[in-house]
Amino acid sequence: MDLPVTPPVQPMLAKAVTAVPAQPDGEPEWSYEPKWDGFRAIVFRDGDDVEIVSRGGKDLARYFPEIVEAARTELPDKAVVDGEVCVPREIGGVQRLDWDSLSQRIHPAASRIAKLAEETPAAFIGFDALALGDRDLTGEPFSVRRAALLEAIPVGSPGARLLISRVTHDAQQAQDWFTAFEGAGLDGVVAKRLAGAYVPGKREMLKIKHKRTADCVVLGYRVHKSGTGLGSMLLGLYGDDGEVRMVGGSSAFSDTRRVELQQQFEQLRLGPDQVAPGEVNRWRSSATGEWIPIRRELVAEVAYDQMENQRFRHTVKFLRWRPDRDPESCTYDQLEVPLTYDVYDVLEGT
Template structure:
């Protein structure tokens, strides 16, 4: 296969959630464990001074991270395509951690703001896979081969470019899951050493500290006080259909008012400019309750924490974690969810 190109972007390989770190012998050929970085997934297309950064949804992030582009152009002399994570580090030496809020602010339309933030909160890139080197695609090669070539290419580089560490030792991976959370990392990822790179397929396994999902904002209800957003209605795609999966609430008074402004750009409006509304589902507990909501264009993605699913919906109200400006709404599908292992209730009851 020929080398990969930014004008025909490759979709990153994805991960499926599992409850615990899997044992190495659970997969033929063994597993490689890596820290799960809490940043923006990024596919780097490097060819000398021509450097492009693609997001998980193949949107170009190049203009938002000029300091990373400059370092890649300076340090990487071999044309290649790298898979990794853009991160922002904050804190004093010895207690540094990842800063999601600072990273999120880097996505800004104003060039002057981008320049200012690149100087004040510079980003780093952590590489964990090599998809193309020279004129040859490595997608069909096993992870063990891709990793060996990645170490030769990226290992000698200096900050802000980094090589993600790995281990094949299960106790070490389990320790990472516990200890790295203090540095702001998101969990542990396990990859089959014999596996080729499979774009847009969930062939990796991830263990996170919390059960989370990236969902699409569909609408919002006004708080019962009449001031601000009381809850955000969210959904997930299955094929081309977008299904409501529940709501997100428990906002402070100040946050409710902030959300009105944050969601204003995606409010659906009629020809007169007035917000369009919809009617929510009713049940025996809400037969007399106002279930109307302000409709939103399905463009904004947010990460939520949830406890469990009941059918195709969250069993309880989810909690807002953060906005995900790096995610495309159509990428928010049901297959990202952690599905519990089937269990007979008779085996639980005494």
């Protein structure tokens, strides 16, 4: 591709915070937009050549042929735009983002992909521009990149598959969006500095989500105490040293789902007899804690309440699989870390 910005490019990331940042007095500092719930992707177009590159560097083009065709007809001849691949569907009489339909689009069979492209077509929601024509925009402030995005993706074109996210400079409106847009299947609000450059792979944006979640690599599982089905899936996160650490587990599954998960995980076992020693359980001395390791290929999104000593304090809730995420991207820096106080700062008279 003959573009000023060529793949692969790591997308600029967001750091989790607990509230919408306020605007300072005078000129606005922040641009706010909805947080879309889909597959993060950067679309590169150079004439008929189109690549849709995931956050992990994989080309998603084969899974979304309708987006490839839309890029050829709706984008300028040379353009690089950042955004989210989503599947909007009518649910309960309104259009909502449908994660299940989106995740089913990652399929090895070309015939299945073609069928789903017709039945559950995807849309690309653009929210940043990295290049337009011969211009590399990554060093420009977001205000300039936003103008280029509006130039690259015309607003209001009937039947368009490439769309643009709304933005506002009003912090109160962003807070209203945080509540109102949840009904459309959106995931919260993102804040970007108007003067900020596009920094690949860095958490330069802020995100305010409806729930505290983490993407974890599945390290293995324990068999249910009944001897049939999965008892719990064990989860890990990668540290700054590149080593993975076990951070907890998820175990709230129906009997039917336990059997399905055990069958799925059995295919990923490292060896038929390989078992890993578990940690000592101070509450149940009879429990060995042994578990079965599997290949580190699956990423699960889970809901959690607190972190303590680099682990989840309580059992977490499995939310969904993330086929768009690479296991190595499951790192600690994605987590929302609350402010740390000395316990005596919370006591009266100290």
